Amino acid sequence: MGVAMPRGRRADLSGAVLPLFAATLCLLVVLPIGWLIVFAFTDRTRHATLANFRVLFTDSAFLDPLLTTLVLSVAVSLICCAVAAPMGWIVARSDMPFRRAVRIVVTASFVTPPFLGAIAWELLAAPNSGLLNQLYRSATGQGPDAVLFNVYSLPGLIFVVCCYTFPYVFVLVANALDRIPGDLEDASSMLGGSAWRTARRVTIPLALPALAAGALVAFLQAMTLFGAPGILALPAGFHTMTTKIWSLFQYPPKPELAAAASLPLLAVTVVLLRAQAAALGRRSYAVVGSHAPPRPVKLGALRWPALLLCLGLLSLPVFLPYAALLNAAFSRIPSQPLTPARLTGDHWRFVFVELSATRLAMKNTFVLALLSASCGTLLALVISYLTARAAVRGHRVLDVLATAPIAIPGIALGVGLFLAYTRGPVVLYGTLWILLLAYVTIELPAAYQQLRSSFRALSVELEDASRILGASRLRTLRTVTAPLLGPSLVATWCFVFVAVVRELSAAAILFTSETKVLSVLIFDLNESGDLAAIAVLGLTMLVLTSVVIVIANVISGLRSGPRVRAA
Amino acid sequence: MGTLQRFAMASMLLAGTAALGAPPAASKVTSELIAAAKKEGKVVWYTAVDLPVAERVAKAFEAKYPGIAMRVERSGGERIFQRIGQEYASNIHAVDVVNSSDAAHFIVWKRDGILAPYVPEDVALHYPAEQKDPDGLFASWRVWLSVIGYNTNLVKREEAPKSFADLLDPKWSGKIVKGHPGYSGTIMTATFQIARDLGWDYFEKLARQKVMQVQSSADPPKKLALGERAVMADGNEYNLFQLKEKGEPVEIVYPKEGTPLIIGPGGIMKDAPNPNAARLLQSFLFSTEAQQLMVDFGGLRSFHELVKDKPGRKPLPEIKLMKDDPAAVEKQADEIKARYSKYFKV
Numbered sequence: 001m002g003v004a005m006p007r008g009r010r011a012d013l014s015g016a017v018l019p020l021f022a023a024t025l026c027l028l029v030v031l032p033i034g035w036l037i038v039f040a041f042t043d044r045t046r047h048a049t050l051a052n053f054r055v056l057f058t059d060s061a062f063l064d065p066l067l068t069t070l071v072l073s074v075a076v077s078l079i080c081c082a083v084a085a086p087m088g089w090i091v092a093r094s095d096m097p098f099r100r101a102v103r104i105v106v107t108a109s110f111v112t113p114p115f116l117g118a119i120a121w122e123l124l125a126a127p128n129s130g131l132l133n134q135l136y137r138s139a140t141g142q143g144p145d146a147v148l149f150n151v152y153s154l155p156g157l158i159f160v161v162c163c164y165t166f167p168y169v170f171v172l173v174a175n176a177l178d179r180i181p182g183d184l185e186d187a188s189s190m191l192g193g194s195a196w197r198t199a200r201r202v203t204i205p206l207a208l209p210a211l212a213a214g215a216l217v218a219f220l221q222a223m224t225l226f227g228a229p230g231i232l233a234l235p236a237g238f239h240t241m242t243t244k245i246w247s248l249f250q251y252p253p254k255p256e257l258a259a260a261a262s263l264p265l266l267a268v269t270v271v272l273l274r275a276q277a278a279a280l281g282r283r284s285y286a287v288v289g290s291h292a293p294p295r296p297v298k299l300g301a302l303r304w305p306a307l308l309l310c311l312g313l314l315s316l317p318v319f320l321p322y323a324a325l326l327n328a329a330f331s332r333i334p335s336q337p338l339t340p341a342r343l344t345g346d347h348w349r350f351v352f353v354e355l356s357a358t359r360l361a362m363k364n365t366f367v368l369a370l371l372s373a374s375c376g377t378l379l380a381l382v383i384s385y386l387t388a389r390a391a392v393r394g395h396r397v398l399d400v401l402a403t404a405p406i407a408i409p410g411i412a413l414g415v416g417l418f419l420a421y422t423r424g425p426v427v428l429y430g431t432l433w434i435l436l437l438a439y440v441t442i443e444l445p446a447a448y449q450q451l452r453s454s455f456r457a458l459s460v461e462l463e464d465a466s467r468i469l470g471a472s473r474l475r476t477l478r479t480v481t482a483p484l485l486g487p488s489l490v491a492t493w494c495f496v497f498v499a500v501v502r503e504l505s506a507a508a509i510l511f512t513s514e515t516k517v518l519s520v521l522i523f524d525l526n527e528s529g530d531l532a533a534i535a536v537l538g539l540t541m542l543v544l545t546s547v548v549i550v551i552a553n554v555i556s557g558l559r560s561g562p563r564v565r566a567a
Numbered sequence: 568m569g570t571l572q573r574f575a576m577a578s579m580l581l582a583g584t585a586a587l588g589a590p591p592a593a594s595k596v597t598s599e600l601i602a603a604a605k606k607e608g609k610v611v612w613y614t615a616v617d618l619p620v621a622e623r624v625a626k627a628f629e630a631k632y633p634g635i636a637m638r639v640e641r642s643g644g645e646r647i648f649q650r651i652g653q654e655y656a657s658n659i660h661a662v663d664v665v666n667s668s669d670a671a672h673f674i675v676w677k678r679d680g681i682l683a684p685y686v687p688e689d690v691a692l693h694y695p696a697e698q699k700d701p702d703g704l705f706a707s708w709r710v711w712l713s714v715i716g717y718n719t720n721l722v723k724r725e726e727a728p729k730s731f732a733d734l735l736d737p738k739w740s741g742k743i744v745k746g747h748p749g750y751s752g753t754i755m756t757a758t759f760q761i762a763r764d765l766g767w768d769y770f771e772k773l774a775r776q777k778v779m780q781v782q783s784s785a786d787p788p789k790k791l792a793l794g795e796r797a798v799m800a801d802g803n804e805y806n807l808f809q810l811k812e813k814g815e816p817v818e819i820v821y822p823k824e825g826t827p828l829i830i831g832p833g834g835i836m837k838d839a840p841n842p843n844a845a846r847l848l849q850s851f852l853f854s855t856e857a858q859q860l861m862v863d864f865g866g867l868r869s870f871h872e873l874v875k876d877k878p879g880r881k882p883l884p885e886i887k888l889m890k891d892d893p894a895a896v897e898k899q900a901d902e903i904k905a906r907y908s909k910y911f912k913v
Contacts, residue, residue, distance in 0.1 A: 061908065129795035144721065152779065234747070234913050235779050250749050251649035252901060333815070335793040354622040356638045422657045430659035512654055513611065513640040513661050524642060527750060528618055529786035531793075 017474070018392040021383060025401035028441045032416025033266075033408065039259035039419055052260035062261065065239040068154065069223055072240060075158045076222035077215045080166040085211055087310060088173030093203075095296040096306045102314065103174065106167050109318045111545055113502030113519060114164040115227030116538040118151075119526060120321030121160050122231065123328055123535075125151035129335035131324060152236040160228050163317035165221045169214030176210030177203070182295040195297075209279075216276050220269055224409030226505035227519075231526055241265060242411045246508060255419060262412035269407040322542075328535035347532040351540075355533065360514075361521040365501060366544070368432060368517065372439035373497040377489060379440065380447035385477050388455035389463070406445035413438055414509030430512045438506040443496045450495070454488035455481075490556040494549050501545050591684045591703040593691030596850045601632060603843035609636045610844035611661055613651065615644035615668035615752050615831065616709065617785040617806060620865035627860055628851050635844055643783050644668035644752020644831075648675075655681060663845035664852070666708050666833040668784070669752025670893035671900060673705045673832045683837040687850040693872045694853070698830075705834030708852055709867045712804040712886070713757035713827040715820040716788060721797040730823035731765060734773060734800050741777040744796035746784040747913070749904050753784035757801050757827035758903055759896045760889040765824060767906060773800060774910040791817045801827075808866030808880055821881070825889040 043049045056062045091099045091106075124132045127150040136148040150156055180203060188198040226242040233243050241261060248258040299306055311319075328334035332342045351358055380402070386392050387399045405413070417438050421428035428434040462484070466476040482489065504519040511520045518541050525534050594600075604610070610628075614621050618641045625637040642650065644667045654661060667673065676682050677700070684703040698707035715734070717727045721742075728734050734743060746754035761769060779796055781787060787802030792815045804826075807819045833852055839845040851857050858869040863877055876882055896903075 064912070126793075126795050129790075129793040235781060237778075237780055237912055239913060247749065249649065249653070250904070251645060251652060253649065253653065333792060335795070350619065350622070354619070354626060356622060356625055356636075357640070360638070422653075427657055429657045430654065430661070512659055513613070513638075513650070525618070527643060527646075527786070528641070528783040529781065529789035530618060531789075533618075 017382070017386065018394055018398065021379075021386070021398060022394075022401065024379070025383075025398065028437060028444070029401055029404050029408070032413055032420050032441075034416075035419035036259045036262055036266075036412060036416040039256050040263050041260075043256060052256050055257060056260050056264075061239075062244065065241050065244040066264070068238055069241040071154065072158055072161065072229075073219045073222040076161045076165055077219040079158070079162045080169045080218040081211055081215050083162070083313060084166045084169035084214060085173050085207075087313060088170050089177060089207075090299075090306050090310065091170075092174040092177035093297050094299050094303075094306065096299060096303055096310070098307060102307075102310045105314055105318060106170050109164075109314070110167050111498055111502070111542060112164060112317065112321070113227060113504065113538075113541075114161065114225055115231055115504050115519065115523060115526075116325075116502075116534075116541075117164050117317065117321055118160050118228040118231035119522075119531065119534055119538070120324045121151050121156075121163075123324040123334055123531065124320055125149045125156065126335075127152065131327070131335070131337065132320075134335075152232060154236065154238065157229060157232045157236065157240075160232060161222050161225060163321075164228065165218045165225075166317070168217045168221065169211075172210045172214040172217070173207060176207050180206045185295065212279065213276065216272055220272065223268065224265055224411065224505070226411050226508060227502075227523075230504070230508070230523060242409070242505060245411050245415065249509065255415070258415050259419065262409065262415050265409045266407060266412055269409065273407055322539075325535040325538055328532050329539055331532075334531040334535065347536050351533050351536040357516060357521055358537070361516050361518045362540075362544075364432060364435075364515055365518040365541075366548075368435055368439060369497045369500040369548075371436055372443065372500045373493045375436070376440045376443050376447050376496045377451075377493045380444060380451050380492060381482065381485070381489065382477070384448055384452035384455050385473075385481060388452050389460065391473055402448040403445050405441045408441070410438075410442055410503065410505030411509065413441060414506035417506070418509050429510070430515065432515050434510050435507060435515060435517070438510055439496075439500045439503060442503065442506060443499050446499070447492045447496055450492050451485070451488060454485055458484055486556055490552055494552055497548060497552070498545060501541065590699075590701055591686050593686045593688045594846065594850065595688050596847065600843055600847055600850075604632065604841070604847040605634045607841040607844045608634060609638065610841050610848050611638050611640060611663045612666070612848060613640045613642075613647050613662045613664070614666040615642065615647050616666060616861075616865070616867075617641075617783075617803065620805075620861065620867070623864055624852070624857055624860060627857060628848060631851065631856075632847065635847070637848065643750035644672065645748070645750050645755055648672045648752070651676075651681075660836065660838040660840055662836055663839040663841050664833065664835050664848050666831055666852075667752050668829060668831045669755050669896065669900075670707075670830045670832055670891070671756075671897035672752070673700070673834060674893055674897045676834070677702075677704050681837055682834045683839065683842075683845075685835050685846055685849055687853045689850070689853045689855065689858075689871065693855075694870050695872075698870045700832075700834075705832040706853065707830050707870050708833035709831045709861060710870060710883075711753075711829050711831075711867050712821070712888075713753050713784060713801045713829055714804045714807065715822050716791055716799045716802060716807050717818055717820065718791045718794055718797050719816040719818050721794065724818070727818065727820060728798060728822075729820065731761065731769060731800075732824070734798065735769075735776065737776075739776055739798055742797040743773075743776055743800050744779040744781060744787045744790045744798070744802075745773075745800040746787055746802055747780055747782050747911075748907050750782035751784040752831070753803060753829050754801055755900065755903065756829050756891065756893075756896055757784075758907060759899060760827040760891065761801075761824075762903070762906075763892075763895075764889055767910075770907065771910050774912075778911065780911060780913050788817065803866075805866035805868075808877075809864075812866075812879075819881075821886050823887075825887045828888045828891045830891055830893075 040052055041048055043051060090096050091103050124130050127133060127147040133148050137146050185198050185202050188202045229240040229243045233240055245258050245261050248254045327338050329347055330343055331338045332344050336342055383398050383402045387395045417434055421434050462480050463476050466480045504523060507517050507520050508523060518537060522534050522537055621639045621641050625639050628637050647667055651662060682704040686703040690699055690706045694706055715728055748755040748758045784803045785806050787799035788806035788810055790796050791799055792810050804819060807817050810817045835845040835849050855871060855873050858871040858874045861867045862869050862874055868883060
């Protein structure tokens with residue numbers, strides 16, 4: 001301001017960038033967590049007290065959910081690893097037919113929100129009306145009390161959570177196996193190592209850090225998930241920590257207890273992430289040498305059984321649930337298999353003509369998803385540039401702040417934001433902004449990590465050229481680096497978009513009638529048992545999300561494709 | 568429906584302290600009101616009535632007054648109550664007209680001074696005195712029962728439960744579905760009446776029957792129709808009427824001990840964002856037209872004296888009812904929820 005700049009050397013705003021982004025991140029992360037801590041350690045009049053924690057750790061109404069959550073998380077973590085590791089290996093390292101297609105379907109199954117999967121599994125495996133249990137009874141000729149699988153139980157919940165968590169582990173393991181160079185394994189076998197010995201001494205150790213990371217991700221997902229327990233736990237007659245926290249917002253609301261109950265989730269997450277960082281710090285070793293493509297292991301006669309196994313596993317999170325939702329969307333009674341006599345379009349008419357909340361929820365959801373994906377990607381882009389290029393002093397603070405939300409369970413963040421923005425000076429509760437804040441905060445770590453690793457893979461020479469020619473850092477980022485990152489940016493954008501559409505835990509705390517999103521609408525419909533309407537909305541949501549992702553990829557293909565090649 | 572007066576309790580009178588002066592004069596639907604409402608162009612109704620009924624009423628309103636978009640915010644009565652409390656605490660005034668399934672909520676809202684006085688002409692002319700607030704803040708929009716029900720494919724008529732006590736028979740273990748008083752105003756009201764008349768040990772014993780716990784009182788009838796459970800311990804009579812008349816295999820049981828009577832009042836908010844549309848909607852909701860629709864399509868019952876029962880449904884005077892008492896529910900709500908959670912673990 002007022003200071004004349006020499007021509008040709010424009011102000012480099014980079015110096016102002018760090019405080020600006022640090023402040024933004026503090027607003028996103030520190031403020032809600034701060035309020036969470038304040039409420040957890042005070043009473044209604046904000047006097048310091050430990051009473052909330054006394055209740056939390058003595059009342060069985062809280063201890064039981066804590067224990068249940070622990071059992072759920074450990075079980076999900078173990079089962080996901082047991083399933084995802086062999087499947088990841090088959091897909092990444094064997095010559096199984098259609099392995100690319102299998103991989104795409106697993107990745108695509110990420111689009112399914114766990115709460116929708118849980119409702120679909122109600123349709124499939126409710127003990128009496130579930131389609132699979134009906135089939136089982138008619139196939140075996142057993143009486144009306146025979147049950148193959150009861151989804152309203154802790155094993156049922158564990159199963160459903162596994163269905164929608166194992167893709168995370170799978171992707172981590174399969175990607176790690178992709179990166180293990182084939183020549184290491186070749187060397188082992190040339191030196192006389194048997195196939196098993198090669199696997200034990202080379203492949204498994206190299207894949208182990210990814211598997212450990214997968215186990216951790218699965219544990220944290222299961223611990224902080226609200227959607228599936230929100231659907232299944234109540235009918236099964238128990239609470240998990242997340243459903244318990246949610247129920248504390250019933251009248252009369254107990255925000256102090258909700259805050260206190262959120263902190264253990266936060267603490268466990270922080271401890272586990274630190275442990276992982278420590279463990280991986282020792283275990284990760286750079287693989288040097290040529291990156292020969294991995295050598296596919298010949299399965300021989302096992303090729304087709306392996307495919308059958310993969311398809312069988314994929315039927316659990318994908319094929320069966322969507323079949324059940326399609327059935328419910330068109331059948332007069334959702335629990336009855338569709339026949340011409342039972343075919344009806346009533347549910348579609350109800351959702352799109354009568355249900356007055358549909359349009360608003362769709363609009364809110366897609367506005368929020370587009371905004372969050374764009375803001376989140378932009379924020380992650382700038383921060384990852386600053387940290388990956390060590391562009392400003394103190395960039396490590398940014399790194400910590402941008403990664404920190406990974407430790408905040410969605411429901412805890414929801415509670416924290418609720419406490420932060422329902423009272424002055426800034427009241428955001430009741431607006432879409434509070435949801436935008438929540439979504440950007442929740443998805444920032446994943447977006448940031450993805451882009452930071454892309455930056456690291458990118459050579460700095462072009463950027464240096466741009467800087468030498470006098471462009472500021474921000475200009476360089478905009479005109480040189482961002483186009484080169486095109487595909488990663490689109491992938492990050494799509495990831496955030498999908499994650500926002502399927503988010504329920506923070507939204508369930510933060511919505512008002514004017515700011516309802518699809519996930520909350522579906523959750524509300526579940527309260528009154530309107531399963532057919534849920535099926536219609538769920539399928540619509542899936543189609544719209546897929547369309548947006550396809551469009552994003554087409555646009556990016558048109559725009560950034562040639563430029564990247566030219567570079 | 569004048570006969571209903573005999574069963575309608577003096578609760579509404581208890582709710583309102585004696586009115587000083589005359590209640591507000593009855594309001595007609597004038598062309599000025601319609602024009603002003605159309606200018607606002609929208610109206611938001613928070614209600615606990617089952618969604619398809621609510622949306623049907625909304626579509627009838629929109630058809631009668633084109634140009635006013637009506638949005639239904641449906642949730643369990645207790646969640647509506649919590650939602651309004653939470654929104655009003657942050658000065659968010661989104662709701663125009665409210666209907667709950669727990670009459671006790673109107674005691675609280677009246678005490679908090681967030682309701683606006685408005686007496687639709689139909690209420691003044693055709694509703695019994697006990698069913699309207701003396702200060703004109705609310706009136707009984709709908710009435711229904713929380714009943715026992717069963718799936719006729721899974722249970723023979725002779726073997727069906729006849730009373731609450733019958734539900735404690737071990738043969739029903741794992742076969743019962745019921746709603747939750749923490750979410751549903753109907754179940755809250757019913758739980759109060761049953762606990763008062765039969766004692767809490769009824770619930771203590773029922774909790775040992777491996778009950779499938781759902782939230783809304785509209786859900787147990789749907790779970791019966793799905794065939795997911797054979798018997799429902801509580802839930803809406805009106806959903807069972809709807810399902811039965813559509814030919815679904817469900818049957819209603821009015822328990823021997825008496826059937827909980829549920830009254831769902833309606834009122835408009837003082838800080839309604841669309842005050843004229845709110846009045847217009849309130850007048851519409853209490854009109855013969857909307858009340859008859861609610862009865863015919865929804866299976867509910869009405870206090871409107873010109874509204875006719877649908878043939879084939881058991882008239883209220885022939886049913887032994889439990890006594891409703893919103894004032895007592897208001898005082899005991901938290902204790903009821905706490906005690907219920909202790910027994911049922913959720």
